[in-house]
Amino acid sequence: MAATGTTENTAGEREKAFYVTTPIYYVNDAPHLGHAYTTVAGDVLTRWHRQRGEKVWFLTGTDEHGQKIMRTAEANGVTPQEWCDKLVTAAWKPLWEHLNVANDDFIRTTEKRHTDRVQEFVQDLFDKGEIYKGGYEGPYCVACEEFKVPGDLLDGEDGQKLCPVHKRPVEMLKEENYFFKLSEYGPKLLEFYEANPDFIQPASARNEVLSFVRQGLQDLSISRSTFDWGIPVPWDPKHVIYVWIDALLNYATAVGYGADQAKFEGTFPADVHLVGKDILRFHAVIWPAMLMANSLPVPGKVFANGWLMVGGEKMSKSNLTGIAPQQLTDHFGVDAYRYYFLRAIQFGQDGSFSWEDFSARYTSELANDFGNLASRVAAMVGKYFEGALPASTADGEAEGVLHSALIEAVAVADDKMRALDFQGGLDAVFGYVKLVNGYITEQEPWKVAKDDSAAGQARLATILYTSAESLRALAVLLNPVMPETSQKLWDSLGAEPHLGPLAAQPVQDSSRWGQLPAGAVVTKGAVLFPRLEEQPARGDKKADA
Ligand code: MSP
Numbered sequence: 001m002a003a004t005g006t007t008e009n010t011a012g013e014r015e016k017a018f019y020v021t022t023p024i025y026y027v028n029d030a031p032h033l034g035h036a037y038t039t040v041a042g043d044v045l046t047r048w049h050r051q052r053g054e055k056v057w058f059l060t061g062t063d064e065h066g067q068k069i070m071r072t073a074e075a076n077g078v079t080p081q082e083w084c085d086k087l088v089t090a091a092w093k094p095l096w097e098h099l100n101v102a103n104d105d106f107i108r109t110t111e112k113r114h115t116d117r118v119q120e121f122v123q124d125l126f127d128k129g130e131i132y133k134g135g136y137e138g139p140y141c142v143a144c145e146e147f148k149v150p151g152d153l154l155d156g157e158d159g160q161k162l163c164p165v166h167k168r169p170v171e172m173l174k175e176e177n178y179f180f181k182l183s184e185y186g187p188k189l190l191e192f193y194e195a196n197p198d199f200i201q202p203a204s205a206r207n208e209v210l211s212f213v214r215q216g217l218q219d220l221s222i223s224r225s226t227f228d229w230g231i232p233v234p235w236d237p238k239h240v241i242y243v244w245i246d247a248l249l250n251y252a253t254a255v256g257y258g259a260d261q262a263k264f265e266g267t268f269p270a271d272v273h274l275v276g277k278d279i280l281r282f283h284a285v286i287w288p289a290m291l292m293a294n295s296l297p298v299p300g301k302v303f304a305n306g307w308l309m310v311g312g313e314k315m316s317k318s319n320l321t322g323i324a325p326q327q328l329t330d331h332f333g334v335d336a337y338r339y340y341f342l343r344a345i346q347f348g349q350d351g352s353f354s355w356e357d358f359s360a361r362y363t364s365e366l367a368n369d370f371g372n373l374a375s376r377v378a379a380m381v382g383k384y385f386e387g388a389l390p391a392s393t394a395d396g397e398a399e400g401v402l403h404s405a406l407i408e409a410v411a412v413a414d415d416k417m418r419a420l421d422f423q424g425g426l427d428a429v430f431g432y433v434k435l436v437n438g439y440i441t442e443q444e445p446w447k448v449a450k451d452d453s454a455a456g457q458a459r460l461a462t463i464l465y466t467s468a469e470s471l472r473a474l475a476v477l478l479n480p481v482m483p484e485t486s487q488k489l490w491d492s493l494g495a496e497p498h499l500g501p502l503a504a505q506p507v508q509d510s511s512r513w514g515q516l517p518a519g520a521v522v523t524k525g526a527v528l529f530p531r532l533e534e535q536p537a538r539g540d541k542k543a544d545a
Contacts (some may be wrong), residue, residue, distance in 0.1 A: 015266065016055075016265075016266055016267065017054075017055040017056055017057040017266055017267045018046070018049045018054050018055065018056045018057070018271050019056075019057045019058075019059070019255070019267050019268065019269070019270045019271050019272075020042050020045055020046050020049075020056070020057070020058050020059070020270065020271060020272045020273075020274065021042070021058075021059045021060070021251050021270050021272070021273050021274065022038050022039045022042045022059070022060040022274050023038065023063075023274070023275050023276065023279060024060070024061040024062050024063040024107065024109065024247055024250050025060075025061075025062055025063060025092065026062075026063050026066075026068060026069065027062045027063070027064055027069060027083070027084050027087040027088060027091075027092065028068050028069050028072040028087075029072070029087075029317040029322070030087070030091040030317070030322075030324065031091060031092060031095050031324070031325065032315060032316070032317060032322030032323055032324060032325070033308050033315060033322070033323050033324075033325055033328070033341075033353060034276070034307065034308045034314070034315045034316070034322070036095065036099060036325045037305065037308055037341050038274050038275070038276060038305055039060055039096060039099070039101055039103075040099060040101065040337075040338050040341065040342070041274060041305065041342060041347060041420070041422065042058060042060070042101075042103075042272075042274050043058065043099075043100075043101045043102060043103070043338075044338065044342060044417075044422060044480050044481050045272065045274075045417070045420060045422075045480075046058035046102070047102060047479070047480035047481075047483070048417045048418070048480040048507060049418070050480075050503070051476070051479060051480055051503065051505065051506060051507045052414075052506055052507055052508055053506050056104075057104050057105075057255065057267050058102065058103045058104050059103060059104065059105050059106075059107065059250075059251070059254050059255070060096065060101070060103045060106060060107075061105075061106050061107035061108055061109070061250055061254065062084070062087075062088055062092055062106075062107075062108050062109065063109055063243065063246075063247045063250075064080070064084040064088075064108055064109045064110045065080075065109055065110070065229055065230040065231065065240070065243045065246055065247075066145050066229065066230060066243030066246075067142050067145065067224075067227055067229070067243075068142050068143060068145055069083065069084065069229065070227055070229035071142070080229045081110060084108070084110060088108060093106065095325060095326075098325075098326065098329065098334065099325065099329070099334055099337070099338065100334055100335075100338070100483055100484065105254055105255075107250045107253065107254040109231075109246055109247060109250060113253060113254075113259065114246075114249070114250060114253040114254070115231045116258075117249070117252070117253040117257050117258045117259065118231050118241060118245075118246050118249045118253065119231060119232070119233075119234040119241075120234075120258050121249055121252070121257070121258070121290075121294060122222070122233065122234065122241055122245065123234045123235065124294055125180065125290075125293055125294060126178075126234075126235060128293070128294075130180060130181050130293045130294075131178050131179065131180055131181070131222065132178070132179055132181070133176065133177070133178055133179070134176070134177065134178075134179045134219070135174070135175070135176050135177070136173075136174070136175060136177055136179075136221050137172065137173065137174040137175075138150070138172070138173060139153060139161060139170035139171070139172055139173075140170060140171050140172075140173040141163035141165070141166060141168070141170050141171075142171065143163065143165070143166040143168060143318065144163060144165055144166065144278070145242075145243045145244060146244070147173070147221065148163060148164075148170055152164050153170060154167065156169060165278050165314070166316075166318060168318070173226075175221070175224065175225060175226060176225065177221040177222070177223050177224065177225070177239070178221070178222050178223040178233060178236070178239060179219040179220060179221055179222065180219060180220045180222045180245075180289075180290070180293070181219055181293075182217050182218065182219050182220040182285075182286065182289055183216070183217045183218055183219050185217065185289035185292060185293070186213055186214075186216060186217045188289075188292060189213050189217075189285060189288060189289060189292075190210070190213055190214065192288065192292075192298065193206070193209070193210060193213075198301060199284070199299075199300075199301060199302065200280075200284045200301075200302050200304070201301060201302070201303045201304070201348065201420070202303075202304070202348035202349075204348070205277060205280055205284070205302075205303075205304040205348070208280065209280060209281065209284045209285060212281060212285065213285060217285070220242075220286060221242060222241060222242045222245045223236075223239035223240065223241055223242055224239065224240055224242060225238055225239045225240075227240070228240055230242075230243060230246060231246050244282055244286070245286075245290070248282060248283070248286065248287045248290065249290075251268075251269075251270055251273070251287075251299075252264070252268060252296070255267040255268050256268075268296075268297070269291070269296070269297045269298060269299045269300065270299045270300065271299070271300040271301065272299075272300065272301045272302075272303055272420070273287075273299055273301070273302045273303070274303055274305065275302060275303070275304055275305070276304065276305055276307065277304040277305065277306060277307065278307075278314075280302065280304045283299075283302045284302045284304075287299070287302075303347075303348070303420050304348065305347055305348060306345070306347075306348055306349040306350035306351060307350045307351075308341070308345075308350075308351060308352070308353055309350050309351065309352045309353075310323075310352070310353070315353075323353070325337065328358070331532070332358060332362055332532070333529070333530075334484065335481075335482035335483070335484050335485045336358075336362050336366055336482075336529065338481055338482060339366065339426070339481050339482055340358050340361060340362070341353075342422035342423065342426060342481065343361065343365070343422070343423060343426045343430075344357060344358075344361060344423075345423070346421075346423050347420055347421065347422050347423065348420075359532060362529065362532060363531075363532065365430060366528075366529040367528075367529040367530075367531060367532075369430065369433050369434060369437060370430070370433050370474070370528065370529070371527065371528040371529040373433060373436060373437055373440070373467075373471070374471055374489055374492065374525075374528055375524065375527065375528070376440065377440075377464065377467040377468055377471060377522075378492050378493075378522050378523065378524045378525060379524060380445055380446075380449075380464055380467075381464050381468065381522040382522065382523070382524060384445075384449050384460060384464065385461070385464065387521055387522050387523060388518075388519055388520075388521065388522070389464070389465060389468055389493075389494070389516060389517075389518055389519060389520040389521075389522050390460075390461030390464060390465055390518060391461060391465065391518035392461060392462045392465035392466060392469075392514075392518075393458050393461065393462060394455070394458040394459050394461070394462040395462060395466075396462075398439060398442065398443060399462065399466050401435075401439075402435060402436065402439055402466060402470060403513050405432060405435050406432060406470065406473055406510075406511045406513070407511045408428075409428045409429060409431060409432040409477075409511070410473070410477065410507070410508065410510055410511035411511070412424070412425075412428040413425045413426075413428040413429050413477055413507075414507060414508050416428060417480070422481075426481065429474065429477050429478060432470070432473075432474070433474065436467060436470045436471075436474075439463075439466070439467070440463070440467055443459075443463045445460055445463045445464060448460045448463065465516075465518070468493060468516060468520075468522060469513065469514065469515070469516050471489060471493060472490075472493055472495055472499075472510075472515060472516045473510040473511060474486075474489070475487075475489040475490045475493065475495070475502060476502065476505040476507055476510035477507060477510055479502055479503065479505075479507075480507070485528050485529070486502060487502055488525055488526050488528055489525070489528065490502040491523075491525055492522065492523055492524065492525030492526075493516060493520060493522055494520040494521035494522050494523065495516060495520065497520075497521075498516065498517050498520055499515060499516070
């Protein structure tokens with residue numbers, strides 16, 4: 001049976017990078033919230049693993065071939081390559097930079113490092129007898145770039161048949177094509193799913209794939225001959241390789257397949273492919289079958305996220321419901337944006353976005369619960385101890401409760417984040433924020449401050465140390481989600497001179513109490529989450545591109 005993504009050496013260390021991918025996005029249009037959702041999730045996941053001290057590789061990129069891109073370029077009077085170049089440099093790459101996405105690489109399917117290797121891969125399959133020539137006729141959705149199963153189509157006006165995803169008429173295509181013998185892989189795939197119950201997540205996605213494969217697979221058309229915007233089939237260049245075969249192979253070509261064996265073995269296969277639920281079958285059925293056919297290892301996990309919905313429909317440019325992420329970051333800031341979708345929607349389920357919900361969470365969770373906590377503690381250390389963090393010498397029961405709660409919160413957050421339950425992970429962290437707020441309210445340091453006795457001052461010092469030390473842990477835990485805010489907090493706690501850079505703090509170690517030393521210079525620093533009504537319009541040149 002094919003091996004999955006995790007390998008450890010005898011010392012128990014990972015030899016292979018923890019490799020995470022996003023789908024590569026079609027460049028027919030500019031990105032919207034739905035695209036950014038998956039990429040931010042991947043960024044948070046990989047930042048979390050990096051902050052555990054793991055070797056990580058995070059890949060994103062763009063899918064540039066196929067009829068959809070070709071038609072868009074034609075409609076805009078430019079060549080497909082010109083269109084792709086423009087969209088990648090003016091829209092896609094700047095967005096990831098704007099959202100602070102720390103991808104290790106960005107692959108474009110028009111790059112030679114990709115196209116050459118795709119030809120080799122397909123040639124190998126052909127040489128192995130996995131590909132044959134045949135004819136096919138069926139309904140095709142250009143927006144999906146996929147032949148559809150007739151039974152899945154919706155009825156439109158005048159007897160038209162519609163794609164169930166895009167609600168747009170399908171086209172009947174009849175072609176002589178090359179076919180991959182996908183039908184032969186059904187039993188092997190089922191055996192693989194059985195042996196690897198976590199391969200497809202969440203459970204609803206797994207069930208969908210299982211029932212689809214159990215119905216029996218058809219061979220897959222892997223070439224097209226009616227247009228030429230694609231990678232030529234090496235043994236018959238009148239055909240171009242089907243855009244999905246081309247696209248899926250990005251996960252291999254970007255990490256050195258056929259070119260850099262050491263890099264390939266140190267990275268491939270992906271530990272997690274993040275995909276939207278509409279492209280699940282490509283990743284959970286076709287992709288592992290392609291790899292099995294070429295004797296390559298299959299991925300560790302395919303996780304299907306749900307859709308961001310607008311008015312009960314999938315948000316999309318073609319429905320004119322696509323909202324540009326910059327519209328929200330202008331108002332809420334980048335970190336709140338990164339936080340909001342992961343906190344508000346259970347990853348794997350559909351969710352709706354609303355300004356009201358975002359504003360409410362921003363104000364209550366970020367500005368009030370978290371931002372105020374940070375500014376109150378810094379202000380009190382300033383007021384009562386002239387900004388020098390006091391030592392904690394009078395720990396009591398209340399402090400013990402917080403120490404244990406932090407250990408629990410870190411353990412839960414670590415488990416949940418690694419399981420891609422971002423909502424659960426953030427719940428654990430923000431549960432701890434609430435506890436610290438409750439601790440300060442109960443301990444009333446402003447009253448204790450009035451007690452000039454040595455015991456009173458020791459209590460005051462302990463309360464403020466405990467609060468600051470809690471914030472130290474929160475900065476570490478929230479860094480993968482809100483890196484800019486966490487850095488501001490790290491700076492305001494004066495942590496760096498003693499503990500080093502924030503990104504070098506292992507998240508799993510953040511519960512170890514007493515890391516901030518007495519004497520750390522605490523300053524009030526910037527407001528972490530400005531009140532929305534007072535918030536000036538945020539101009540960001542990068543976002544304007
Ligand atoms: N190019 C293919 C993927 C190839 S991967 C080898 C593709 N591109 S896409 O640009 O159409 O979609 C990319 C991803 O964006 C998909 O995972 C899709 O599910 C996701 N989303 C597009 N709209 C979305 C929402 N409204 N909500 C959440 N994700 C959505 O498919």
